[in-house]
Amino acid sequence: MEAGPDPxxxxxxxxxxxxxxxxxxxxDAGASDTDGAAAEARPxxxxxxxxxxxxxxxVYLLYTIVWFSWAQYYSAVNEASAExxxxxxxxxxxxLFWTAPFAPALWFVTALVMNxxxxxxxxxxxxxxxxxxxxxxxxxxxxx
Numbered sequence: 001m002e003a004g005p006d007p008x009x010x011x012x013x014x015x016x017x018x019x020x021x022x023x024x025x026x027x028d029a030g031a032s033d034t035d036g037a038a039a040e041a042r043p044x045x046x047x048x049x050x051x052x053x054x055x056x057x058x059v060y061l062l063y064t065i066v067w068f069s070w071a072q073y074y075s076a077v078n079e080a081s082a083e084x085x086x087x088x089x090x091x092x093x094x095x096l097f098w099t100a101p102f103a104p105a106l107w108f109v110t111a112l113v114m115n116x117x118x119x120x121x122x123x124x125x126x127x128x129x130x131x132x133x134x135x136x137x138x139x140x141x142x143x144x
Contacts, residue, residue, distance in 0.1 A: 049120050053112075056127045060104040066136040067101035104134045 045053075078097045082090040107130040115123040
């Protein structure tokens with residue numbers, strides 16, 4: 001068996017580009033340098049911090065679920081008390097009653113956004129403070 005000529009010889013292939021920099025105009029040359037420097041300057045989050053964020057995020061998710069279950073449980077009581085507040089008071093009370101369970105998720109996202117680029121210790125302190133402040137008290141008191 002004789003090997004025939006290679007159907008994809010180098011003469012048949014289109015010329016390969018050396019780099020993507022050839023396509024840029026001279027004014028774009030500095031753009032990639034600043035993007036690369038910004039990406040390298042941003043510190044990476046460690047594995048331990050990612051695990052801690054996952055655990056604390058799970059706690060906040062649990063808080064949100066518990067607050068929603070208690071809001072649903074007390075919805076009849078809230079409707080009765082909202083009727084006595086007039087039109088504006090009724091609307092405001094219902095809106096706050098059903099948006100309050102989002103407080104743990106909102107705290108978590110806000111702490112992540114506001115502590116971007118600072119020491120991880122600051123982020124952990126804010127998340128732990130929120131975990132203490134936002135504890136669903138009916139979970140411990142058992143008011144039902």
